[in-house]
Amino acid sequence: MSTIQFDGVGKRYGNGAYAVRDLSFTIEDGEFMVVVGPSGCGKSTALRMTAGLEPITEGELRIGGKVVNGLSARDRDVAMVFQNYALYPHMTVAENIAFPLASRGASKDEIARRVAAAAQTLGLTEYLDRRPKALSGGQRQRVAMGRALVRDPQIFLMDEPLSNLDAKLRNQMRAEIIGLQKQQGVTTLYVTHDQTEAMTMGHRIAILRGGLLQQVGTPRELYEQPTNLFVAAFVGSPAMNLFRAEFRLTETGPELLTDGAVLRLDPGAPLPAALRAESGHRIVVGIRPEHLSFAPPGTPGLAAEMRMIEELPPEKLVHMTIGADTPMTGGGQPVDADFLTDLGMVAAAHRAPLIARLGIDTAVPDGPGVALHLDPRRLHFFRASDGAALR
Amino acid sequence: MNRPSALNTFGRELGALALALLWCVPFYYLAIVSLKPMSEIFADPVGFPDQLAFANYAEAWRGTMGVSLGQAMLNSLIVTIGSVVAVIALGSASAYVIARNGRRMGTLLFFFFVIGIILPHQLSVVPLYSVMRQIGLVGNQLGLIVLYSGLMTPMSVFLYSGFVRTLPADYEEAAEVDGASRGRIFLKVIFPLLAPVTGTVAVMVGMVVWNDFFIQLIFLSGSPAQTLPVAVYGFVGEFSARWNLVFAAVFVSVVPILAFYLLAQKQLIKGFTGGIK
Ligand SMILES: Nc1ncnc2c1ncn2[C@@H]1O[C@H](COP(=O)(O)OP(=O)(O)O)[C@@H](O)[C@H]1O
Numbered sequence: 066m067s068t069i070q071f072d073g074v075g076k077r078y079g080n081g082a083y084a085v086r087d088l089s090f091t092i093e094d095g096e097f098m099v100v101v102g103p104s105g106c107g108k109s110t111a112l113r114m115t116a117g118l119e120p121i122t123e124g125e126l127r128i129g130g131k132v133v134n135g136l137s138a139r140d141r142d143v144a145m146v147f148q149n150y151a152l153y154p155h156m157t158v159a160e161n162i163a164f165p166l167a168s169r170g171a172s173k174d175e176i177a178r179r180v181a182a183a184a185q186t187l188g189l190t191e192y193l194d195r196r197p198k199a200l201s202g203g204q205r206q207r208v209a210m211g212r213a214l215v216r217d218p219q220i221f222l223m224d225e226p227l228s229n230l231d232a233k234l235r236n237q238m239r240a241e242i243i244g245l246q247k248q249q250g251v252t253t254l255y256v257t258h259d260q261t262e263a264m265t266m267g268h269r270i271a272i273l274r275g276g277l278l279q280q281v282g283t284p285r286e287l288y289e290q291p292t293n294l295f296v297a298a299f300v301g302s303p304a305m306n307l308f309r310a311e312f313r314l315t316e317t318g319p320e321l322l323t324d325g326a327v328l329r330l331d332p333g334a335p336l337p338a339a340l341r342a343e344s345g346h347r348i349v350v351g352i353r354p355e356h357l358s359f360a361p362p363g364t365p366g367l368a369a370e371m372r373m374i375e376e377l378p379p380e381k382l383v384h385m386t387i388g389a390d391t392p393m394t395g396g397g398q399p400v401d402a403d404f405l406t407d408l409g410m411v412a413a414a415h416r417a418p419l420i421a422r423l424g425i426d427t428a429v430p431d432g433p434g435v436a437l438h439l440d441p442r443r444l445h446f447f448r449a450s451d452g453a454a455l456r
Numbered sequence: 457m458n459r460p461s462a463l464n465t466f467g468r469e470l471g472a473l474a475l476a477l478l479w480c481v482p483f484y485y486l487a488i489v490s491l492k493p494m495s496e497i498f499a500d501p502v503g504f505p506d507q508l509a510f511a512n513y514a515e516a517w518r519g520t521m522g523v524s525l526g527q528a529m530l531n532s533l534i535v536t537i538g539s540v541v542a543v544i545a546l547g548s549a550s551a552y553v554i555a556r557n558g559r560r561m562g563t564l565l566f567f568f569f570v571i572g573i574i575l576p577h578q579l580s581v582v583p584l585y586s587v588m589r590q591i592g593l594v595g596n597q598l599g600l601i602v603l604y605s606g607l608m609t610p611m612s613v614f615l616y617s618g619f620v621r622t623l624p625a626d627y628e629e630a631a632e633v634d635g636a637s638r639g640r641i642f643l644k645v646i647f648p649l650l651a652p653v654t655g656t657v658a659v660m661v662g663m664v665v666w667n668d669f670f671i672q673l674i675f676l677s678g679s680p681a682q683t684l685p686v687a688v689y690g691f692v693g694e695f696s697a698r699w700n701l702v703f704a705a706v707f708v709s710v711v712p713i714l715a716f717y718l719l720a721q722k723q724l725i726k727g728f729t730g731g732i733k
């Protein structure tokens with residue numbers, strides 16, 4: 066059993082700044098957990114605390130139920146793949162892979178046997194006598210993997226292991242890592258800043274931002290039930306469409322009021338209780354690009370202006386704007402002020418951009434003015450003050 | 457960019473050759489004088505000898521103070537190699553600790569060693585001599601090795617710690633996660649990465665120790681452990697110097713150095729010109 070339990074784990078530097086704060090979640094035995102978040106959010110710090118390379122200043126970390134706060138890296142029985150691989154340049158591939166075994170006093174026979182097996186698994190057999198310098202990026206990556214899996218560690222730790230590879234190789238290695246992890250069944254903590262990588266690789270994903278855990282869940286949970294604006298905007302590509310609106314419960318049914326336009330929602334639509342309490346307030350509304358469609362002629366819809374169409378067979382992305390504030394530009398208190406900067410988004414003044422993801426053959430009405438249909442069951446609502454999901 | 461013409465290159469190489477020949481002139485004198493009989497040395501110092509006095513070499517080889525030149529050469533080798541090994545071991549390990557320790561302690565230790573570089577050691581020869589004599593380190597090779605290690609380690613710490621600071625911590629961290637002890641990390645991961653500095657330190661210390669005369673004269677003269685420079689100096693008496701024997705001895709003592717350079721030429725050039733890649 067090698068679960069990893071973070072229990073209020075924090076890292077505070079000498080200058081008083083927190084890199085990670087009050088981190089609490091559990092990684093189950095054999096699980097592939099991905100920690101994802103924008104650059105500088107504390108992912109590496111969390112990983113290094115797990116490895117024992119960074120002292121934990123607050124909380125408790127348990128591996129296999131045992132508190133390891135005071136245990137040095139060499140006593141934790143973890144294996145780590147570094148972002149730049151950290152292969153020993155003066156050793157051959159075989160010596161690199163053998164190093165962890167030799168460090169733990171394995172016999173010569175056992176080392177030879179295990180190195181051969183690991184090389185076999187990773188397709189490195191013919192490169193065993195080479196130095197890292199004489200290998201391609203993908204091969205170096207494989208050697209780093211070999212060094213990690215050669216001695217059956219309790220835990221795999223990987224810090225952005227694919228970020229130095231080109232796109233094609235990255236996809237290939239992604240599949241290989243998933244396969245290896247499944248085959249070895251080792252509890253894995255994987256760090257990346259790439260949400261696509263996280264969504265495709267992780268059994269579950271933990272999203273970090275500014276050292277704080279935002280949400281933990283399966284890719285599907287994060288995609289369908291984001292707990293806040295940040296998660297909603299971070300997960301998915303293209304990102305969720307977000308705009309500000311005033312929510313009102315009227316006698317004729319619920320309505321969303323944007324700049325001048327009114328969008329009536331189906332009176333029978335199931336709306337979350339927390340949303341009903343927000344009646345008369347400005348909130349943030351979100352909808353995924355694939356849930357946007359054009360309103361059939363004659364039915365009411367949200368007026369939008371067509372900007373351009375990006376064809377990306379088998380689908381196309383229709384870029385539009387609507388007369389509404391983005392979460393960034395709305396008056397009053399700023400929504401969760403810096404998440405857009407965190408995400409590198411640009412906000413246009415008072416026109417919220419929307420993207421619809423449609424099948425390549427879907428007919429698009431002649432623009433520039435079009436009417437959009439928003440399925441109320443597919444809408445996400447967030448409180449304006451703190452970005453929390455209204456559920 | 458225009459490529460240098462063949463003529464240009466030829467001219468340049470000719471110049472280089474002429475310059476190289478200039479360096480050979482002292483060797484010519486060395487060889488010539490070492491083969492002259494005593495009587496001819498002052499009569500005709502630069503001319504070719506009338507008869508070659510190979511006996512000079514036999515006599516020079518017998519050495520001075522009852523120590524043959526061969527024994528003196530062996531003594532020199534022991535002292536040089538011993539000092540080089542000791543300085544490399546002490547310097548690399550100290551530098552690693554200094555460079556990887558907390559800022560305050562590291563800086564303090566670093567300046568401690570820098571002071572060691574700055575202080576002229578000649579100042580401390582007298583007290584050193586009396587102390588070393590009391591603990592039995594005068595007149596033997598071990599004493600000199602200890603002395604040279606003390607003199608040269610600060611410089612090597614300076615060189616090593618500058619290099620260690622440029623090494624990324626990743627290798628050490630990877631090794632630590634791989635379960636290696638501090639000692640193993642140093643021996644198997646760090647020390648090999650320091651190879652370029654180790655080469656520099658070895659050549660530097662080797663040259664200083666092999667050529668040094670002052671310390672060796674003070675601490676070894678008259679003892680069976682006397683080294684080449686001291687042995688050669690033995691031919692220079694108070695009233696007369698037997699220059700032909702001095703030159704013969706010097707010629708012989710050049711041989712190991714020459715052999716070393718010829719054998720290690722490739723590595724030396726690589727060490728001086730390239731870093732790690
Ligand atoms: N030695 C340090 N002192 C102070 N702050 C640090 C130190 N090391 C890292 N940080 C801060 O901790 C935060 C998290 O860093 P890191 O875990 O490397 O982020 P990530 O891997 O998610 O990009 C960053 O904001 C960084 O500036």
Ligand SMILES: [Mg+2]
Binds near residue numbers: 108109110
């Ligand atoms: Mg990082």
